[in-house]
Amino acid sequence: MPEITLQCCCGKVQGKTANLSPSTGTRLVCCCRDCQSFAGYIDQEKTVLDQYGGTDILQMPVSQLKILQGIEQIACVRLSEKGMYRWYTKCCNTPIGNTMGAGGAFVGVVHNFMDNQATRDDDFGKSRGHIQTTFARQKIPLDLRGPIFKIIASSLFKLILWKLKGYNKPSVFFDDTGKPITEPKILSQED
Ligand SMILES: [Zn+2]
Numbered sequence: 793m794p795e796i797t798l799q800c801c802c803g804k805v806q807g808k809t810a811n812l813s814p815s816t817g818t819r820l821v822c823c824c825r826d827c828q829s830f831a832g833y834i835d836q837e838k839t840v841l842d843q844y845g846g847t848d849i850l851q852m853p854v855s856q857l858k859i860l861q862g863i864e865q866i867a868c869v870r871l872s873e874k875g876m877y878r879w880y881t882k883c884c885n886t887p888i889g890n891t892m893g894a895g896g897a898f899v900g901v902v903h904n905f906m907d908n909q910a911t912r913d914d915d916f917g918k919s920r921g922h923i924q925t926t927f928a929r930q931k932i933p934l935d936l937r938g939p940i941f942k943i944i945a946s947s948l949f950k951l952i953l954w955k956l957k958g959y960n961k962p963s964v965f966f967d968d969t970g971k972p973i974t975e976p977k978i979l980s981q982e983d
C-alpha cells in the first residue's frame with residue numbers, strides 16, 4: 793500500500809499515512825450506533841454513511857498517521873464519558889477517525905479523510921465486510937456481512953501486536969504525557 797494522502801473536505805487539514813504493507817490495516821464497515829451518531833453529530837450522515845448506515849474505516853497504527861498542516865483545526869467529541877475519542881476537523885466537519893486513549897495503538901480512519909476513493913480496493917484490499925449489523929438501517933445482504941468472529945479476532949490480534957510494538961507513539965492526537973491535543977467535548981444524554 794502506497795502512502796495515502798489525507799485531507800479534509802476544504803483542504804485546510806492535510807496529512808499522510810506511512811507506507812503501510814497491504815496486510816497492515818484492517819478495512820471494515822462499522823454499522824454501530826455510535827459511528828452513526830458521530831456522523832450525525834458532525835452533520836455528515838450523507839457523506840459518511842452508506843445505505844446501511846455503515847462507516848467505511850481503515851484500522852491502522854496511530855503512529856503511522858501524520859498531520860502535515862492544519863492540526864489546530866482538529867476537534868474531538870466523545871459520545872459518553874467512556875466513549876471513544878472521535879476526531880474531526882472543525883473547518884469543514886470532515887471525520888478523521890476514532891481512537892481509544894493515549895495508550896491505544898490504533899486509529900480507525902474514516903474513508904472521507906482519505907484521498908483514495910477511486911483506488912481504495914487496490915490500496916487496502918476489499919473491505920472485510922459490515923460489522924455490528926444489528927444496527928444497520930436496512931437488511932444487509934449476506935455477502936456484504938463480514939465474518940464477524942474472524943474480523944474481531946484479527947483486529948484484536950493487531951491491537952495487541954501494535955501496542956507491543958509501541959505503535960501508539962508518536963500520536964498526532966495525544967501529547968507525550970497522554971493528554972489529548974484538544975479537549976474532547978463529552979456529550980450528555982440530551983446532546
Ligand atoms: Zn476542512
Ligand SMILES: [Zn+2]
Pocket residue numbers: 822823824825826827828924
Ligand atoms: Zn462503529
